Amino acid sequence: MCAMRPEPGHEPGDSAPGNLDRPDYSGPQEQGWKAVLTPEEIRRALSRIAHEILERTHGGEGIVLLGIPTRGVYLARRLAARIGEFEGAPAPVGSLDVTMHRDDLRLRPARALQRTEVPPDGVDGKTVVLVDDVLFSGRTVRAALDALNDLGRPRSVQLAVLVDRGHRELPIRADYVGKNLPTAHREAVRVLLAESDGEDSVLLGERDQ
Amino acid sequence: MNRHLISAADLSRDDAVLILDTAAELASVADRPIKKLPTLRGRTVVNLFYEDSTRTRTSFEAAAKRLSADVINFSAKGSSVAKGESLKDTALTLEAMGSDAIVVRHPASGAPRRLADWTSGRVINAGDGTHEHPTQALLDAFTIRQRLVGPDQRGKGLDGVRVTIVGDVLHSRVARSNVLLLDTLGAEVTVVAPPTLMPWAIESWPCKASYDFDAELRKSDVVMMLRVQQERMSAAFFPTVREYRRRYGLDTGRMALLPEHAIVMHPGPMNRGVEIAAEVADSPRSTIVAQVANGVTVRMAVLYLMLGGAAEETL
Numbered sequence: 001m002c003a004m005r006p007e008p009g010h011e012p013g014d015s016a017p018g019n020l021d022r023p024d025y026s027g028p029q030e031q032g033w034k035a036v037l038t039p040e041e042i043r044r045a046l047s048r049i050a051h052e053i054l055e056r057t058h059g060g061e062g063i064v065l066l067g068i069p070t071r072g073v074y075l076a077r078r079l080a081a082r083i084g085e086f087e088g089a090p091a092p093v094g095s096l097d098v099t100m101h102r103d104d105l106r107l108r109p110a111r112a113l114q115r116t117e118v119p120p121d122g123v124d125g126k127t128v129v130l131v132d133d134v135l136f137s138g139r140t141v142r143a144a145l146d147a148l149n150d151l152g153r154p155r156s157v158q159l160a161v162l163v164d165r166g167h168r169e170l171p172i173r174a175d176y177v178g179k180n181l182p183t184a185h186r187e188a189v190r191v192l193l194a195e196s197d198g199e200d201s202v203l204l205g206e207r208d209q
Numbered sequence: 210m211n212r213h214l215i216s217a218a219d220l221s222r223d224d225a226v227l228i229l230d231t232a233a234e235l236a237s238v239a240d241r242p243i244k245k246l247p248t249l250r251g252r253t254v255v256n257l258f259y260e261d262s263t264r265t266r267t268s269f270e271a272a273a274k275r276l277s278a279d280v281i282n283f284s285a286k287g288s289s290v291a292k293g294e295s296l297k298d299t300a301l302t303l304e305a306m307g308s309d310a311i312v313v314r315h316p317a318s319g320a321p322r323r324l325a326d327w328t329s330g331r332v333i334n335a336g337d338g339t340h341e342h343p344t345q346a347l348l349d350a351f352t353i354r355q356r357l358v359g360p361d362q363r364g365k366g367l368d369g370v371r372v373t374i375v376g377d378v379l380h381s382r383v384a385r386s387n388v389l390l391l392d393t394l395g396a397e398v399t400v401v402a403p404p405t406l407m408p409w410a411i412e413s414w415p416c417k418a419s420y421d422f423d424a425e426l427r428k429s430d431v432v433m434m435l436r437v438q439q440e441r442m443s444a445a446f447f448p449t450v451r452e453y454r455r456r457y458g459l460d461t462g463r464m465a466l467l468p469e470h471a472i473v474m475h476p477g478p479m480n481r482g483v484e485i486a487a488e489v490a491d492s493p494r495s496t497i498v499a500q501v502a503n504g505v506t507v508r509m510a511v512l513y514l515m516l517g518g519a520a521e522e523t524l
Contacts, residue, residue, distance in 0.1 A: 113234040
Protein backbone atom coordinates (compact mmCIF):
# COMPACT_ATOMS: atom_id res chain seq x y z
CA MET A 1 0.00 0.00 0.00
CA CYS A 2 0.84 3.66 -0.47
CA ALA A 3 3.90 3.05 -2.58
CA MET A 4 3.41 6.03 -4.82
CA ARG A 5 2.90 8.85 -2.36
CA PRO A 6 5.67 11.38 -2.63
CA GLU A 7 6.99 12.68 0.64
CA PRO A 8 5.02 15.86 1.23
CA GLY A 9 6.96 18.99 0.48
CA HIS A 10 10.02 17.14 -0.68
CA GLU A 11 12.34 19.33 -2.71
CA PRO A 12 14.02 17.59 -5.61
CA GLY A 13 17.00 19.94 -5.36
CA ASP A 14 20.64 18.93 -5.43
CA SER A 15 20.78 19.48 -1.73
CA ALA A 16 18.08 16.86 -1.25
CA PRO A 17 20.06 14.40 0.88
CA GLY A 18 20.50 16.97 3.60
CA ASN A 19 18.00 19.68 2.82
CA LEU A 20 15.17 17.88 4.54
CA ASP A 21 11.97 19.80 4.80
CA ARG A 22 10.96 20.06 8.36
CA PRO A 23 7.60 21.64 9.03
CA ASP A 24 8.53 22.16 12.67
CA TYR A 25 11.51 24.28 11.71
CA SER A 26 11.40 27.55 13.59
CA GLY A 27 14.21 29.70 12.16
CA PRO A 28 17.95 29.82 11.77
CA GLN A 29 18.42 29.74 15.52
CA GLU A 30 17.41 26.09 15.46
CA GLN A 31 19.73 23.86 17.40
CA GLY A 32 22.60 22.32 15.50
CA TRP A 33 22.35 24.63 12.48
CA LYS A 34 24.83 27.41 11.87
CA ALA A 35 24.07 30.36 9.57
CA VAL A 36 26.78 30.64 6.91
CA LEU A 37 25.16 33.33 4.75
CA THR A 38 23.09 36.25 6.04
CA PRO A 39 20.25 37.84 4.04
CA GLU A 40 22.57 40.72 3.24
CA GLU A 41 25.28 38.38 1.94
CA ILE A 42 22.76 36.49 -0.18
CA ARG A 43 21.58 39.78 -1.68
CA ARG A 44 25.15 40.83 -2.51
CA ALA A 45 26.04 37.42 -3.92
CA LEU A 46 23.04 37.52 -6.27
CA SER A 47 23.90 41.06 -7.40
CA ARG A 48 27.44 39.95 -8.15
CA ILE A 49 26.22 36.89 -10.08
CA ALA A 50 23.84 39.11 -12.09
CA HIS A 51 26.78 41.38 -13.00
CA GLU A 52 28.95 38.40 -13.92
CA ILE A 53 26.21 36.97 -16.14
CA LEU A 54 25.91 40.32 -17.95
CA GLU A 55 29.68 40.51 -18.35
CA ARG A 56 30.08 36.97 -19.64
CA THR A 57 27.13 37.21 -22.04
CA HIS A 58 27.88 40.71 -23.41
CA GLY A 59 25.03 42.51 -21.72
CA GLY A 60 22.70 39.54 -21.47
CA GLU A 61 22.25 39.09 -25.21
CA GLY A 62 19.91 36.14 -25.87
CA ILE A 63 19.94 34.75 -22.34
CA VAL A 64 17.21 32.68 -20.70
CA LEU A 65 17.30 31.98 -16.96
CA LEU A 66 15.85 28.59 -16.02
CA GLY A 67 15.48 27.81 -12.32
CA ILE A 68 15.37 24.25 -11.01
CA PRO A 69 12.36 23.86 -8.65
CA THR A 70 11.75 24.83 -6.00
CA ARG A 71 14.32 27.29 -4.71
CA GLY A 72 16.26 27.58 -7.95
CA VAL A 73 13.15 29.14 -9.50
CA TYR A 74 13.01 31.87 -6.85
CA LEU A 75 16.72 32.55 -7.31
CA ALA A 76 16.29 32.70 -11.11
CA ARG A 77 13.47 35.24 -10.71
CA ARG A 78 15.59 37.36 -8.40
CA LEU A 79 18.52 37.25 -10.84
CA ALA A 80 16.21 38.21 -13.71
CA ALA A 81 14.91 41.17 -11.70
CA ARG A 82 18.47 42.27 -10.86
CA ILE A 83 19.46 42.07 -14.52
CA GLY A 84 16.39 44.16 -15.28
CA GLU A 85 17.52 46.80 -12.77
CA PHE A 86 21.02 46.93 -14.23
CA GLU A 87 20.15 46.79 -17.94
CA GLY A 88 16.63 48.17 -18.16
CA ALA A 89 15.06 45.02 -19.61
CA PRO A 90 14.47 41.98 -17.35
CA ALA A 91 15.88 38.69 -18.63
CA PRO A 92 13.40 35.99 -19.73
CA VAL A 93 12.95 33.56 -16.84
CA GLY A 94 11.35 30.13 -16.48
CA SER A 95 11.56 26.87 -14.59
CA LEU A 96 12.79 23.40 -15.51
CA ASP A 97 11.56 20.34 -13.63
CA VAL A 98 14.11 17.54 -13.74
CA THR A 99 12.17 14.86 -11.84
CA MET A 100 11.51 12.65 -14.86
CA HIS A 101 15.20 12.67 -15.78
CA ARG A 102 16.68 11.90 -12.37
CA ASP A 103 18.89 8.84 -11.97
CA ASP A 104 17.62 7.99 -8.49
CA LEU A 105 13.92 7.65 -9.35
CA ARG A 106 13.90 3.95 -8.56
CA LEU A 107 15.38 4.44 -5.13
CA ARG A 108 12.29 6.16 -3.76
CA PRO A 109 8.55 6.24 -4.26
CA ALA A 110 7.42 8.22 -7.30
CA ARG A 111 7.34 11.93 -6.59
CA ALA A 112 5.04 14.69 -7.64
CA LEU A 113 6.20 16.69 -10.63
CA GLN A 114 7.12 20.35 -10.42
CA ARG A 115 6.36 22.94 -13.03
CA THR A 116 8.31 23.39 -16.25
CA GLU A 117 7.75 26.80 -17.79
CA VAL A 118 9.78 27.93 -20.75
CA PRO A 119 9.59 31.57 -21.91
CA PRO A 120 7.55 31.96 -25.13
CA ASP A 121 10.65 32.35 -27.33
CA GLY A 122 11.92 28.93 -26.30
CA VAL A 123 15.53 27.93 -25.77
CA ASP A 124 16.69 27.30 -29.34
CA GLY A 125 19.85 29.32 -30.07
CA LYS A 126 19.74 30.98 -26.64
CA THR A 127 22.29 31.09 -23.85
CA VAL A 128 20.54 29.20 -21.08
CA VAL A 129 21.64 29.88 -17.52
CA LEU A 130 20.48 27.08 -15.20
CA VAL A 131 19.95 28.30 -11.64
CA ASP A 132 19.90 26.13 -8.51
CA ASP A 133 20.35 26.71 -4.80
CA VAL A 134 23.04 24.16 -3.90
CA LEU A 135 25.53 22.35 -6.13
CA PHE A 136 26.45 19.03 -4.51
CA SER A 137 26.83 15.75 -6.42
CA GLY A 138 26.03 17.34 -9.77
CA ARG A 139 23.35 14.75 -10.50
CA THR A 140 20.51 17.28 -10.57
CA VAL A 141 22.43 19.36 -13.10
CA ARG A 142 23.03 16.29 -15.26
CA ALA A 143 19.28 15.60 -15.15
CA ALA A 144 18.65 19.25 -16.03
CA LEU A 145 20.94 19.02 -19.06
CA ASP A 146 18.97 15.99 -20.27
CA ALA A 147 15.64 17.71 -19.64
CA LEU A 148 16.86 20.78 -21.52
CA ASN A 149 17.91 18.62 -24.43
CA ASP A 150 14.26 17.59 -24.88
CA LEU A 151 13.11 21.22 -24.99
CA GLY A 152 15.40 22.39 -27.76
CA ARG A 153 18.98 23.19 -28.67
CA PRO A 154 20.45 26.14 -26.76
CA ARG A 155 23.55 27.85 -28.16
CA SER A 156 25.25 27.31 -24.81
CA VAL A 157 24.35 26.32 -21.27
CA GLN A 158 25.77 27.88 -18.11
CA LEU A 159 25.19 27.14 -14.45
CA ALA A 160 24.63 29.55 -11.57
CA VAL A 161 24.34 28.33 -7.95
CA LEU A 162 24.02 30.14 -4.66
CA VAL A 163 26.20 27.62 -2.79
CA ASP A 164 28.79 25.16 -4.10
CA ARG A 165 29.42 22.67 -1.33
CA GLY A 166 31.75 20.33 -3.21
CA HIS A 167 31.63 16.49 -3.31
CA ARG A 168 30.94 16.24 -7.03
CA GLU A 169 30.18 12.78 -8.40
CA LEU A 170 30.12 13.89 -12.05
CA PRO A 171 32.34 16.13 -14.19
CA ILE A 172 30.18 19.22 -13.70
CA ARG A 173 31.15 22.72 -12.53
CA ALA A 174 29.34 25.99 -11.98
CA ASP A 175 29.99 29.16 -14.02
CA TYR A 176 28.67 31.48 -11.32
CA VAL A 177 28.93 30.70 -7.61
CA GLY A 178 27.47 32.74 -4.75
CA LYS A 179 29.64 31.10 -2.12
CA ASN A 180 32.07 28.20 -2.12
CA LEU A 181 31.32 26.36 1.08
CA PRO A 182 33.74 23.61 2.11
CA THR A 183 31.69 20.90 3.81
CA ALA A 184 32.10 17.39 5.14
CA HIS A 185 30.06 14.75 3.34
CA ARG A 186 28.03 14.04 6.45
CA GLU A 187 27.01 17.69 6.78
CA ALA A 188 23.85 19.18 5.32
CA VAL A 189 23.28 22.57 3.70
CA ARG A 190 19.87 24.19 3.83
CA VAL A 191 18.93 27.22 1.80
CA LEU A 192 16.01 29.27 3.08
CA LEU A 193 14.43 31.91 0.88
CA ALA A 194 11.79 34.48 1.73
CA GLU A 195 9.48 33.17 -1.03
CA SER A 196 9.20 29.69 0.48
CA ASP A 197 10.53 29.93 4.04
CA GLY A 198 9.71 33.49 5.10
CA GLU A 199 13.36 34.57 5.37
CA ASP A 200 16.69 34.40 3.56
CA SER A 201 19.45 32.29 5.05
CA VAL A 202 21.92 29.51 4.32
CA LEU A 203 22.47 27.04 7.15
CA LEU A 204 25.06 24.35 7.76
CA GLY A 205 24.38 21.45 10.10
CA GLU A 206 24.60 17.74 10.64
CA ARG A 207 22.54 15.49 8.44
CA ASP A 208 19.72 13.82 10.35
CA GLN A 209 20.99 10.50 11.67
CA MET B 210 -2.32 4.98 -3.55
CA ASN B 211 -2.68 1.27 -3.95
CA ARG B 212 -0.40 -1.11 -5.71
CA HIS B 213 -3.01 -1.73 -8.38
CA LEU B 214 -5.62 0.47 -10.01
CA ILE B 215 -8.74 -1.69 -10.14
CA SER B 216 -11.53 0.62 -9.03
CA ALA B 217 -11.98 4.38 -8.88
CA ALA B 218 -13.00 3.78 -5.27
CA ASP B 219 -9.40 2.74 -4.50
CA LEU B 220 -8.32 6.35 -4.95
CA SER B 221 -8.38 8.82 -2.09
CA ARG B 222 -8.96 12.47 -2.90
CA ASP B 223 -5.23 13.16 -2.46
CA ASP B 224 -4.33 10.29 -4.82
CA ALA B 225 -6.76 11.54 -7.46
CA VAL B 226 -5.59 15.16 -7.21
CA LEU B 227 -1.96 13.98 -7.41
CA ILE B 228 -2.74 12.06 -10.62
CA LEU B 229 -4.52 15.08 -12.13
CA ASP B 230 -1.68 17.45 -11.13
CA THR B 231 0.92 15.09 -12.58
CA ALA B 232 -1.11 14.85 -15.78
CA ALA B 233 -1.32 18.65 -15.96
CA GLU B 234 2.49 18.84 -15.94
CA LEU B 235 2.82 16.00 -18.43
CA ALA B 236 0.39 17.67 -20.83
CA SER B 237 3.17 20.04 -21.91
CA VAL B 238 5.19 17.07 -23.20
CA ALA B 239 2.74 16.77 -26.10
CA ASP B 240 3.71 20.27 -27.29
CA ARG B 241 7.45 19.66 -27.25
CA PRO B 242 9.58 18.80 -30.25
CA ILE B 243 10.59 15.55 -28.51
CA LYS B 244 7.46 13.92 -27.10
CA LYS B 245 9.29 11.45 -24.97
CA LEU B 246 10.61 11.16 -21.42
CA PRO B 247 13.21 8.57 -20.32
CA THR B 248 11.49 7.80 -17.02
CA LEU B 249 10.28 4.22 -17.57
CA ARG B 250 13.22 3.01 -19.64
CA GLY B 251 13.65 -0.72 -19.11
CA ARG B 252 10.15 -1.26 -17.76
CA THR B 253 7.71 -3.46 -19.64
CA VAL B 254 3.99 -2.78 -19.86
CA VAL B 255 1.69 -5.47 -21.24
CA ASN B 256 -1.63 -4.52 -22.79
CA LEU B 257 -3.80 -7.59 -22.20
CA PHE B 258 -7.03 -7.07 -24.07
CA TYR B 259 -9.81 -9.67 -24.10
CA GLU B 260 -12.27 -7.19 -25.60
CA ASP B 261 -12.11 -4.99 -28.67
CA SER B 262 -10.80 -1.52 -28.05
CA THR B 263 -9.11 1.05 -30.18
CA ARG B 264 -8.87 4.18 -28.13
CA THR B 265 -8.05 2.72 -24.73
CA ARG B 266 -5.42 0.32 -26.01
CA THR B 267 -3.70 2.85 -28.29
CA SER B 268 -3.95 5.46 -25.54
CA PHE B 269 -2.18 3.20 -23.02
CA GLU B 270 0.33 2.25 -25.69
CA ALA B 271 1.10 5.89 -26.54
CA ALA B 272 1.33 6.77 -22.85
CA ALA B 273 3.77 3.95 -22.08
CA LYS B 274 5.88 4.73 -25.15
CA ARG B 275 6.10 8.43 -24.31
CA LEU B 276 7.61 7.36 -21.00
CA SER B 277 10.06 5.06 -22.85
CA ALA B 278 8.57 1.81 -21.48
CA ASP B 279 8.54 -1.28 -23.68
CA VAL B 280 5.03 -2.24 -24.70
CA ILE B 281 3.76 -5.73 -25.51
CA ASN B 282 0.29 -5.84 -27.01
CA PHE B 283 -1.60 -9.02 -26.33
CA SER B 284 -5.06 -9.43 -27.73
CA ALA B 285 -7.11 -12.51 -27.07
CA LYS B 286 -7.92 -12.95 -30.74
CA GLY B 287 -5.37 -15.15 -32.46
CA SER B 288 -3.59 -16.05 -29.20
CA SER B 289 -3.51 -19.13 -27.03
CA VAL B 290 -6.67 -17.84 -25.40
CA ALA B 291 -8.45 -19.03 -28.51
CA LYS B 292 -6.98 -22.47 -27.70
CA GLY B 293 -8.47 -22.35 -24.22
CA GLU B 294 -5.70 -20.89 -22.07
CA SER B 295 -7.01 -19.46 -18.81
CA LEU B 296 -6.53 -15.90 -17.61
CA LYS B 297 -4.26 -17.16 -14.85
CA ASP B 298 -1.97 -19.10 -17.17
CA THR B 299 -1.80 -16.19 -19.57
CA ALA B 300 -0.89 -13.87 -16.70
CA LEU B 301 1.84 -16.21 -15.45
CA THR B 302 3.23 -16.52 -18.98
CA LEU B 303 3.39 -12.76 -19.37
CA GLU B 304 4.98 -12.35 -15.98
CA ALA B 305 7.63 -14.95 -16.85
CA MET B 306 8.47 -12.71 -19.81
CA GLY B 307 9.25 -9.92 -17.37
CA SER B 308 6.26 -7.59 -17.39
CA ASP B 309 6.20 -4.90 -14.72
CA ALA B 310 2.59 -3.88 -15.25
CA ILE B 311 -0.43 -5.45 -16.92
CA VAL B 312 -3.10 -3.23 -18.39
CA VAL B 313 -6.12 -5.49 -18.65
CA ARG B 314 -9.50 -5.29 -20.33
CA HIS B 315 -11.83 -8.22 -19.85
CA PRO B 316 -15.53 -8.88 -20.51
CA ALA B 317 -15.95 -10.38 -17.02
CA SER B 318 -16.44 -7.95 -14.15
CA GLY B 319 -13.80 -8.62 -11.50
CA ALA B 320 -11.20 -10.21 -13.79
CA PRO B 321 -8.53 -7.55 -12.99
CA ARG B 322 -9.05 -8.15 -9.26
CA ARG B 323 -8.41 -11.87 -9.73
CA LEU B 324 -5.41 -11.13 -11.93
CA ALA B 325 -3.91 -8.94 -9.19
CA ASP B 326 -3.79 -11.99 -6.89
CA TRP B 327 -1.82 -14.03 -9.41
CA THR B 328 0.85 -11.59 -10.51
CA SER B 329 3.57 -9.73 -8.68
CA GLY B 330 3.47 -6.78 -11.10
CA ARG B 331 1.06 -3.89 -11.08
CA VAL B 332 -2.42 -4.33 -12.55
CA ILE B 333 -4.32 -1.48 -14.18
CA ASN B 334 -7.97 -2.03 -15.00
CA ALA B 335 -8.73 -0.81 -18.52
CA GLY B 336 -12.38 -1.84 -18.29
CA ASP B 337 -13.90 -5.01 -16.84
CA GLY B 338 -17.37 -6.03 -17.98
CA THR B 339 -19.99 -3.67 -16.61
CA HIS B 340 -17.92 -2.96 -13.50
CA GLU B 341 -15.30 -0.21 -13.77
CA HIS B 342 -13.01 1.77 -16.05
CA PRO B 343 -11.02 3.96 -13.65
CA THR B 344 -8.63 5.62 -16.11
CA GLN B 345 -11.60 6.82 -18.18
CA ALA B 346 -13.01 8.45 -15.05
CA LEU B 347 -9.62 10.07 -14.36
CA LEU B 348 -9.39 11.52 -17.85
CA ASP B 349 -12.97 12.76 -17.62
CA ALA B 350 -12.21 14.43 -14.28
CA PHE B 351 -9.06 15.92 -15.79
CA THR B 352 -11.04 17.29 -18.76
CA ILE B 353 -13.69 18.79 -16.47
CA ARG B 354 -11.04 20.40 -14.27
CA GLN B 355 -9.21 21.77 -17.30
CA ARG B 356 -12.35 23.31 -18.80
CA LEU B 357 -14.21 24.50 -15.72
CA VAL B 358 -11.55 25.16 -13.08
CA GLY B 359 -9.09 26.74 -15.51
CA PRO B 360 -5.36 27.39 -15.52
CA ASP B 361 -5.07 27.70 -11.74
CA GLN B 362 -6.15 24.08 -11.33
CA ARG B 363 -3.18 22.61 -9.48
CA GLY B 364 -4.11 20.97 -6.20
CA LYS B 365 -7.83 21.50 -6.74
CA GLY B 366 -10.69 19.01 -6.86
CA LEU B 367 -14.08 19.49 -8.51
CA ASP B 368 -15.95 20.86 -5.54
CA GLY B 369 -19.49 21.92 -6.35
CA VAL B 370 -19.32 21.05 -10.06
CA ARG B 371 -22.68 19.58 -11.11
CA VAL B 372 -22.28 16.58 -13.40
CA THR B 373 -25.16 14.76 -15.08
CA ILE B 374 -24.45 11.31 -16.49
CA VAL B 375 -27.08 10.22 -18.99
CA GLY B 376 -28.01 7.00 -20.73
CA ASP B 377 -27.24 3.33 -20.37
CA VAL B 378 -26.02 3.49 -16.76
CA LEU B 379 -26.87 -0.18 -16.18
CA HIS B 380 -24.24 -1.51 -18.57
CA SER B 381 -21.75 1.29 -18.15
CA ARG B 382 -18.44 0.80 -16.37
CA VAL B 383 -17.64 4.41 -17.30
CA ALA B 384 -20.64 5.64 -15.32
CA ARG B 385 -19.79 3.65 -12.19
CA SER B 386 -16.14 4.76 -12.15
CA ASN B 387 -17.12 8.36 -12.84
CA VAL B 388 -19.72 8.46 -10.08
CA LEU B 389 -17.19 7.12 -7.56
CA LEU B 390 -14.31 9.34 -8.63
CA LEU B 391 -16.29 12.56 -9.15
CA ASP B 392 -17.87 12.12 -5.73
CA THR B 393 -14.39 11.66 -4.20
CA LEU B 394 -13.34 14.91 -5.88
CA GLY B 395 -16.32 16.79 -4.48
CA ALA B 396 -18.58 17.03 -7.53
CA GLU B 397 -22.37 16.63 -7.29
CA VAL B 398 -23.34 13.80 -9.60
CA THR B 399 -26.79 12.93 -10.95
CA VAL B 400 -27.44 9.92 -13.15
CA VAL B 401 -30.31 10.00 -15.63
CA ALA B 402 -31.55 6.85 -17.34
CA PRO B 403 -34.73 5.15 -18.46
CA PRO B 404 -36.10 2.99 -15.62
CA THR B 405 -35.02 -0.14 -17.49
CA LEU B 406 -31.41 1.03 -17.75
CA MET B 407 -31.09 2.29 -14.16
CA PRO B 408 -28.99 -0.03 -11.93
CA TRP B 409 -30.97 -1.77 -9.19
CA ALA B 410 -29.13 -0.47 -6.15
CA ILE B 411 -28.65 3.05 -7.47
CA GLU B 412 -29.58 4.49 -4.05
CA SER B 413 -26.37 2.95 -2.67
CA TRP B 414 -24.25 4.93 -5.16
CA PRO B 415 -22.91 8.30 -4.02
CA CYS B 416 -25.12 10.23 -6.45
CA LYS B 417 -28.69 11.29 -7.15
CA ALA B 418 -30.86 9.54 -9.72
CA SER B 419 -33.52 10.94 -12.00
CA TYR B 420 -35.67 9.94 -14.97
CA ASP B 421 -36.23 13.52 -16.16
CA PHE B 422 -33.41 14.60 -18.49
CA ASP B 423 -34.72 18.10 -19.31
CA ALA B 424 -35.09 19.10 -15.66
CA GLU B 425 -31.51 18.04 -14.87
CA LEU B 426 -30.02 19.73 -17.96
CA ARG B 427 -30.88 23.22 -16.71
CA LYS B 428 -28.76 22.79 -13.59
CA SER B 429 -25.75 20.96 -15.08
CA ASP B 430 -22.21 22.23 -15.53
CA VAL B 431 -21.26 19.01 -17.29
CA VAL B 432 -23.44 16.58 -19.20
CA MET B 433 -21.83 13.24 -19.91
CA MET B 434 -23.59 11.10 -22.53
CA LEU B 435 -23.13 7.33 -22.39
CA ARG B 436 -23.12 4.99 -25.33
CA VAL B 437 -26.11 2.69 -25.73
CA GLN B 438 -24.33 -0.65 -25.45
CA GLN B 439 -26.31 -2.82 -27.82
CA GLU B 440 -23.70 -5.59 -27.55
CA ARG B 441 -24.36 -6.06 -23.83
CA MET B 442 -28.15 -5.93 -24.13
CA SER B 443 -29.74 -9.32 -23.93
CA ALA B 444 -33.28 -7.98 -23.61
CA ALA B 445 -35.37 -5.14 -24.99
CA PHE B 446 -34.60 -2.22 -22.67
CA PHE B 447 -36.47 0.37 -24.72
CA PRO B 448 -39.10 0.07 -27.46
CA THR B 449 -37.28 1.79 -30.33
CA VAL B 450 -34.12 3.79 -30.90
CA ARG B 451 -36.34 6.70 -31.93
CA GLU B 452 -38.15 6.70 -28.64
CA TYR B 453 -34.89 6.47 -26.70
CA ARG B 454 -33.52 9.40 -28.67
CA ARG B 455 -36.60 11.51 -27.99
CA ARG B 456 -36.46 11.00 -24.23
CA TYR B 457 -32.73 10.65 -23.54
CA GLY B 458 -30.82 11.80 -26.62
CA LEU B 459 -28.89 15.09 -26.62
CA ASP B 460 -29.84 17.19 -29.63
CA THR B 461 -29.37 20.90 -30.36
CA GLY B 462 -32.72 21.77 -28.76
CA ARG B 463 -31.75 20.12 -25.50
CA MET B 464 -28.25 21.58 -25.62
CA ALA B 465 -29.84 25.05 -25.61
CA LEU B 466 -31.26 24.29 -22.14
CA LEU B 467 -27.74 23.98 -20.70
CA PRO B 468 -26.18 26.92 -18.85
CA GLU B 469 -23.81 29.07 -20.94
CA HIS B 470 -20.55 27.57 -19.59
CA ALA B 471 -21.64 23.92 -19.56
CA ILE B 472 -19.69 21.28 -21.48
CA VAL B 473 -20.80 18.09 -23.25
CA MET B 474 -18.76 14.90 -22.82
CA HIS B 475 -18.86 11.42 -24.30
CA PRO B 476 -16.42 8.59 -23.54
CA GLY B 477 -16.68 7.25 -27.09
CA PRO B 478 -17.25 5.43 -29.28
CA MET B 479 -20.36 7.47 -30.14
CA ASN B 480 -23.56 6.34 -31.76
CA ARG B 481 -24.23 9.56 -33.63
CA GLY B 482 -27.94 10.09 -33.95
CA VAL B 483 -28.80 7.80 -31.04
CA GLU B 484 -27.61 9.21 -27.71
CA ILE B 485 -25.97 12.30 -29.21
CA ALA B 486 -26.78 14.33 -32.34
CA ALA B 487 -23.93 14.94 -34.78
CA GLU B 488 -24.26 18.75 -34.44
CA VAL B 489 -23.84 18.45 -30.65
CA ALA B 490 -20.84 16.15 -30.92
CA ASP B 491 -19.12 18.61 -33.25
CA SER B 492 -20.06 21.78 -31.35
CA PRO B 493 -17.47 23.86 -29.45
CA ARG B 494 -19.06 22.75 -26.21
CA SER B 495 -18.16 19.16 -26.88
CA THR B 496 -14.91 17.97 -25.26
CA ILE B 497 -14.89 14.63 -27.05
CA VAL B 498 -11.63 15.21 -28.94
CA ALA B 499 -9.97 16.79 -25.88
CA GLN B 500 -10.94 13.71 -23.86
CA VAL B 501 -8.97 11.49 -26.24
CA ALA B 502 -5.87 13.73 -26.03
CA ASN B 503 -6.19 13.95 -22.25
CA GLY B 504 -6.45 10.16 -22.10
CA VAL B 505 -2.80 9.84 -23.09
CA THR B 506 -1.53 12.35 -20.51
CA VAL B 507 -3.67 10.95 -17.69
CA ARG B 508 -2.48 7.41 -18.45
CA MET B 509 1.11 8.67 -18.52
CA ALA B 510 0.53 10.09 -15.04
CA VAL B 511 -0.90 6.79 -13.79
CA LEU B 512 1.95 4.75 -15.28
CA TYR B 513 4.57 7.16 -13.94
CA LEU B 514 3.13 7.17 -10.42
CA MET B 515 2.72 3.38 -10.35
CA LEU B 516 5.97 2.38 -12.05
CA GLY B 517 8.28 5.40 -11.84
CA GLY B 518 9.39 5.01 -8.24
CA ALA B 519 10.99 2.29 -6.20
CA ALA B 520 10.17 -1.14 -7.59
CA GLU B 521 9.48 -2.76 -4.24
CA GLU B 522 7.18 -1.60 -1.51
CA THR B 523 8.95 0.31 1.20
CA LEU B 524 6.08 0.00 3.64
